[in-house]
Amino acid sequence: MHQEELQYNKLLRSYEETRTRHLREQKERRETVYEKLPELAALDRKLAESSVAAVKAALDGDSSALDRLGKDNAQIASEKKALLQSAGYPADYLELPYTCPDCKDTGFINKEKCHCFKQALTFALSETSTLPHLLKQENFEHFSFSYYDDMTTDSRLQLTPRENMEKIVADAKQFVDEFDSVSRSILIYGNTGVGKTFLSNCIAKALLDTAHHVVYMTSHNLFEVFEAHRFDHTTESSGDASLYQYIFHCDLLIIDDLGTELSNSFTNSMLYTCINERQLRKKSTVISTNLSLEQLRDRYSERIFSRITGNYTLWKLIGKDIRVLKRMEGSFS
Ligand SMILES: [Zn+2]
Known part of the structure; x- marks a missing residue:
């Protein structure tokens, strides 16, 4: 196989491994934080319930309910952030971490190579x-x-x-x-x-x-x-x-x-x-x-x-x- 193709496939694999690793990281963080801050687990449950309700409201075409649920969600999300920060964590601590937020570690943005992918490829080939x-x-x-x-x-x-x-x-x-x-x-x-x-x-x-x-x-x-x-x-x-x-x-x-x-x-x-x-x-x-x-x-x-x-x-x-x-x-x- 051509050197560039080899590097390309190797890079794709490494992006996949990065995503898997980050998912695991997020899961571990969540478990630790839930243990320390049970209130946060309760907020996450509320958020999940309200998302289910939002789907239902959308299906029913109930725009005023949808509106209200949207505001609820934003409120819960900001409570979560405040709670995290008061315990000394960064506000985005439970978000899925990305090495490259631009392409969310896929290496591509709308089927175009992301700058991080180009850079990594150049680096690998250089x-x-x-x-x-x-x-x-x-x-x-x-x-x-x-x-x-x-x-x-x-x-x-x-x-x-x-x-x-x-x-x-x-x-x-x-x-x-x-x-x-x-x-x-x-x-x-x-x-x-x-x-x-x-x-x-x-x-x-x-x-x-x-x-x-x-x-x-x-x-x-x-x-x-x-x-x-x-x-x-x-x-x-x-x-x-x-x-x-x-x-x-x-x-x-x-x-x-x-x-x-x-x-x-x-x-x-x-x-x-x-x-x-x-x-x-x-x-x-x-x-x-x-x-x-x-x-x-x-x-x-x-x-x-x-x-x-x-x-x-x-x-x-x-x-x-x-x-x-x-x-x-x-x-x-
Ligand atoms: Zn990228």
């Missing part, structure tokens, strides 16, 4: 895009522990760099295995060259292989998108606007090299919004950075710092710069 290229090499199967020292114990962690890395890679595999059931976000931090990007690429690869929507961005690119969106809310169909939506809705957002971007108070507040909204939607985010926790606190606002340190799993990578080790190996061989 040879210039660095991620798919890297991912051939950077995956869990190619992960080598041999660059991590197993002799010197780190006094703070009470582990050798290798033991530390083994523990983290095991947790990374667990993160991937449980991805659909456990929403978790991760901060990977440590010095240059200790394998942070490699590790996040391994995670990206594993989740792309299981048909998840993964967006990988350097923090530099991410802040550029934020900045571009600041002055341009109108062209919702343009590539950047859809990418902007993706940043908030994709299954996994990877922000690589946080701290290297050109930031200002606007982009920093966008970073908070992004982190916060993804967390409210129970979407996972992986952030990697060369900054220490202290530097992170100094550079970003207190609320960003506390969102990350309070809610993210922290993976501290230690060891020597692998790129330097590899170069030295090269010069000896």
